Amino acid sequence: MHAVRIAGAGSTAFGASPGRTGRDLFGEAARIAIKDSGVPRADIDRLCYGNFVGTVTESQGHQAPLMTEAAGVTAPATRYESACASGGVALKSAVEAVRSGAIDVALVGGMERMHNVTTEQATEGLAMAADHLYESRAGVTFPGAYALMARAYFEEFGGTRADLAAVAVKNHRNAIGNENAQFQRAISTTDVLEAPTIADPLGLYDACPITDGASACVLVSEAYAKEHDLNASVTVTGTGQGTDSLALQHRESLTRTPATTRAATAAYDDAGISPADIDLLEVHDCFTIAEVVALEGLGLYDHGAAIDAASSGETTRDGDLPVNLSGGLKAKGHPVGATGVSQVVELTKLLRGDHVNSTAVPDASVAVAHNAGGTVASATVHVLEVRP
Amino acid sequence: MGEQREDGYDDLLDAIESNTGYYLSCPAGHGSLPPRQVCPTCGDDDLSTEPLPDTGTVVTFTEIAVPAPAFTGQTPVVVIADFGPVRLTGRLVDDSDALEVGSEVVPTVATSPDGGRHIGARLVSER
C-alpha cells in the first residue's frame, strides 16, 4: 500500500457570495491548493469532487468536467454526492486511488453555492438529503430532522438547550481569527438561547449557516513526495465510511449514529490508533446536537455522556480534546459539498503549524476528521498524522 | 405533485385512509414499509403484510418554524411514533398543545398545500 501525503490544501473564504459561480469558487480553492502543493498541474492524475445540490441551485449537473477546467487540469474527473458527506466520500475515493498505486497525484475538493437561491429553496434543497416519501413529504426539513434527534436525546439521556448552546459558543470562539470562517465573532449562551426557533428544541444559533465556498487538497503518494522533495508532513493514515438507513424512522435508535461508528472503527483500525491517541478533531456539527452524537459515535464518549463535553470545557480550545478548532460547520460555515475536504484543509494547517489556532495544539500529531451526510445516514472518518 | 402515484407508498396511504394500515414483515419479524423487494434488515424476500397496530406512541416530535416551500406560511408539527415493529414519521393534524413524548396517536393521511399526500398523525386524546 502506498502511503498518502497531503501536499497542498486551500479553501475560499466561506460566507455569502451569491454572485460567484460554483466554477469560480472551486477554481479558487483548487488554485490555492495546487500552489500550496508545488505540484505541476500536468502531474494531477484525477479529480475527485464533491457537490450536493448544484443540480438545483445552479441547474448544473455533470460538474466534474466543468471543475477540471476551472482548476486548469486535464484528468479523469468524477462528482461524488452523499449529501453533506459528499466531500468526505470524494476524499475517501482519492485516498484509495493513491494508496492502490493506480495514481500518484489526486486533486480532491468540493463546492457548494446556496446564497443565490431563496432560504426556502435552500431549505428544500437540503431536505433532499432525507427520505422524500416518508420524511420530506410529511414536512421534515434538515433542521427538523435534527430537532427530532435532539428531543429524543433529551428524553433518553437528559441535557438542556444550554448544554447544546455551549457547543455553539465554543465553535464561534474558535472561528475568531480564522480568515476563511463565515462568522469570526463570539456569541454568548444567551444569544443562542434567545435566538428565534427554527425547529424546536433547536434555534437559529444551534444551526450552521448556509454557506457558499469551496475547498481542495492535493494528495500525493509518499514516493512522489520524496521524489519531488515536497514539504508534505501530514499523512492520511486512516480512512473509513459507514452507511445507515436513510430515514430516521427505520433506525433502531434515534440518538445513536452507527454510520459514524462504522466509519470510525474502520478508520482507526486502518491507522492502527485508538480513540485515546487522538489529539484534536473536526467533527460534523451541522447542528449543536450533531457534535454531541458525533463525539459519542466516534467512541470518545459513552452514549449520553458527550452532552456536557463543551460546557465542561473538555472540548474547548484549552481542553483535553479540542474539537472544531476551525470554528466547525457552525462558525466556519458549511458549504455542503466542500465540508468534508474543508475539515481536512483546516486540520492540515493545524498540524503543520500554519493555522491561527495551531498554538492551541503545539504538540498534536494525530487528528481526525468526521463528515456526515443527512441525519448521519452517511459518514466518513479520516485519520491524519504528522510523519517525518 | 400528487398526480403520479408512487406504487407501494400510495397503496399504504390508501390503506391507512380506510383504516386497514399495514407493514411488511419478514420471517425473522423485522418490520418495514413499502415498497420493498426484500427485508432491509436481513435481505429475506419472503415478506408478508401484517396489520399496523391501531395506535402508536410518540417517541419524538418537533414544530418546524422554517418550513419547506410545500408548507409556506405554516409551522408543521412532525412526530415519529412507535407502532411496535415499525415507526412512522407523520405530520400532526391536530392542535399540538396536548402533544408530548409518550402521547398516543393514530395514523392518518394528510395533504400538504401543494397536494403532496403523506402520513399524518392524530392524537388519541383529541378524538
Ligand SMILES: [Zn+2]
Ligand atoms: Zn428481516
